[in-house]
Amino acid sequence: MSSKVQLYVYDLSNGLAKQLSMPLTGKQIDGVWHTSVVVFGKEIFYGQGICITPPGQSHHGRPLQIVDMGETAIDEETFQEYLTEMRQHYTAEKYHLLDFNCNSFTNDCIGFLTGESIPAWIKDLPSDFLSTPFGAALRPTIDAMFRRPAPGVAPAPASLQPSPEAASAAAAASPNPALASSLLQAVANQAFSPSPSTPTPAPSAPTPSQATATVASPIHICTNPSSLQSLLHTHRVVVVFFTSKICGPCRMIEPAFEDLAHEKTHRHADKIAFVKVDLGVGLGSQLARQFGVRVTPTFLFFLDGQKQSEIKGVNAPELRSQTDLLLYQAFPPHPHTRLSLPAVESLSLSPILFTQVPPLDTMLSKFISFLDAAPSTPDVQSAKQTITSVVLPYLKSRFPAKDANSVAKKVNASSVLLNSWADATRKIVDILPPAQLFPLADMWRLAFHDDAVGTWCAGLSPTNPRSIDPIMLFLSKATEILESPDADAKASARNYLLTVLRMLANTFASPALAKRLLAPGSRAGTREPLTRVLVGALLHGDAAVRTAAASVAFNVAACLQKGRVDQVRGVNVGAGVEEDGEWEVELVSAMLEALANETQSEEVVHRLTAAVAFMLRLSPVYDAQLAPLLEVLQARDTLKSKLERGGCGEQGVQKKDVRKLVEEVAEKLCP
Structure with a gap:
């Protein structure tokens, strides 16, 4: 007679991983999974040894999810014999948060009972976590917390305090090391918390383990x-x-x-x-x-x-x-690893940032005049109050004037400040026309030089209706401008579009935010509108707008390239932007079209050629998707035309380093 086998899934972080994983690690992690097997009317799990309770009565309470794993033809007596053998193997002192934990045990039991394994989204989570810079930095700390005792020595209580070296590494890898450390310690503590009820067989206490580390150790x-x-x-x-x-x-x-x-x-x-x-x-x-x-x-x-x-x-x-x-x-290895590309390899992967600080009082005065001219409503007044009393003091403390007689009191970019600023931004964007919004976008451009602002924005949840994403607000207006048939409206909003593009370039100062911006739309909702604005702006009639758009294109491509280079080197593997062939084809097509049309600015040609190089080099979809596209679009001829008379200026590209880059990309990366 067969018996039903179920997998009980718990989140040891109680929802915190889903909220905090993106700003802490740059990856979306939906839970810190603990699992147990339910069969023959019992729930079996591993923590401080193998423990057994009635289903749903461990100290974790009700499971977050129950997964049906099928049925087993093995009888209960045989399974108990198996558990007896396993108790010699799954002992308390062998427990390790990453390498040998509750999910390791559950996977073994499921394999014995049904021939299946636990779901990949559970067992592969540790690999995802450890592939991030933060996860890699925490590895020594976690190892120290679960160091196995020497043979014959009684196990000592695990220390949950990271070493100074590990703490320093975590600080360098995470934008919020204090929060990360407390979250890790809370999860580790819960993994070893004694269960209120310790039924039936097995060495005492309780359960779980964490899923920042599971069986995919x-x-x-x-x-x-x-x-x-x-x-x-x-x-x-x-x-x-x-x-x-x-x-x-x-x-x-x-x-x-x-x-x-x-x-x-x-x-x-x-x-x-x-x-x-x-x-x-x-x-x-x-x-x-x-x-x-x-x-x-x-x-x-x-x-x-x-x-x-x-x-x-x-x-x-x-x-x-x-x-x-x-x-x-x-x-x-990728075939491009065998190419000699000195001009491409000499390019910096650091983002292009717009750092000029305008006179803040003058900028504010101009912006307030726009608000004063708008119909007076409670929303307008509250937004104006936020900008003058909250945002301006923050910006002045961050960017003090060179001729200031006194040093402004330092104001930190707290979540309270940023949430109130985002709310004011939403109200203002609903009231003012795009042509009058550029000072507000310029304030955010400056703010994105602050790591704290990038970290906060990276942590915004697209599924939380109370989260206000200022980037999305500005992108929405920019899209309306670019897609409008009204030429006069486009011309009047030139300053707004230029400022938003420069703001977008500065968002790449934060790796976590850059990765969120370039995540697939189903997860973050930002990549599609960003791409639409970028593609439209690359063909704009104004040279300054095209230069800003080319800077954003370079930053996007450099972010993608950095992940690929890390992959080849075997460092921070998985921490880069997720590859998407169709999206990359769209970007390369837009960049090549913009290059073909660009006959004025050598700077635009330089930045776009560098962006194309980064998009092509080491691309996993190069042979299947990009190489055929390059042939159809005659990319080699397009690039070489920039070196000829009239291709960019009267004499073509003149700077030696730019000419060398264009020639190298045309000859070695374009079929």
Whole structure:
């Protein structure tokens, strides 16, 4: 008779991860997942050992989600025997927030019962977290919190205080290290909190673990054939280490295996799995027989589910060599890595920023005159009060006048200040025409030089109706201008469009905000309107507007390129902008059209050529989508025409470094 198997899912952060993950890590993380298995009328989970409670009665209360995992034909007695064996393996002192936690245990149990694995959105979360600069910086802190005791020594309580070095690294990687540290500590504490009820068998206390780290940690523990088959099915590259507790050579080679796993899973973390199988745990001996393993240590290497090679004994150099060969076969380097591109490589990946500070009192006076001319309403008066008494003091403290007799009192960009400013912006945008909004956009342009403003804006939730995104407000008006058939309206709003473009360029001073702005529309809602404004502005009749638009195009492409370069170097993997072939084709098409039309400004040609280079170089969709586009649009001829008479100015591009860049992109990146 079969029995139903369910997966109970809890969020250890109680919703905080969803709210705070973007500003803290640059990635949207919807929860810190703890899971447990419910079968035979019991809820089983791992924390301080394996624990069992009636369903829904652990200290986490009701699950956030219940996932139906199918049915099992295994009887309860057999499952209890399996748990008895697992208790020797899943002990309290072995628990690790990243490498060996509740989700590791749940995945094993699900594999034993049904032959399936827990959902990818749970098991792959740690890899996502660790791929961010903040996650990588916190790795040593988390390791220190769960350091395993030496053999024969009673486990000491885990210290939840990061070392000074780790705290410093976290501070450098996160815009809000204090908040990040408190969130991490709260989750870790909850992972070890004793359950109010500790029913039935098993060493005492409670449950969970966090999901900033789950089973997708660098090393997977497999105790049954189903778990291994699941990994072979979901990962392109799998390296399996067959070991035994009584094997001395295994203990000698294990550190090399673990170091290799940590090193290699930084890249393609969701496609590479390092697996450890202990022949004395669970169905480990059955797994060994299945693959003909008779001695330990033995390493098996799989590519796309097929065994490629095998190593027996202690041979660390060969282990590394076979792993590198397998990774090369699975992920051959991008062909552009073999190109010599000195002009492209010499380009800075830092964003182009507009830093000029206008006389703030003069700017405010002009803007207030626009508000005074508008119909007087409570909204107008409250917005004017916010700008004069809140925004202006902040800007003056941030950008003091050179001839000021006294130093302005420092005003921090708190969330209260920014929320009130955003609300005032919404009211003003609804009242004034675009031609009168450019001073307000210019204030925000200056504000985006402040890291705190970028961090706040990066954390705005597009699904929260109370969140007011000033960038979206300005983009909406800019879109109306560019798409209006009224030529006079376009001309009168020239200053507004120019200022908004410069403001957009400055938003790239914050990596977290840049990534949010370029996230797919379904997640953040900003990329589509930003792209529409950028594409329209690149073809504007005014040279200053085109220069600002080319600066935004450069910043977009540089942000994309930085993620690709990091990927090649194996650092901050996954922290870049998500690739989207169709969107990249649209941008490259717009840039090439703008280049073809640009016959006046060498600066615009320079910035657009650099942007095109960044869009093409190392692109994962180059061969499939971009190269055919470049041929159809005759991109090589377009670029070379800028060097000829009349192509850009009377004599064509004159600056040597710009000519060299144009020639290099045309000859080496355009088919």
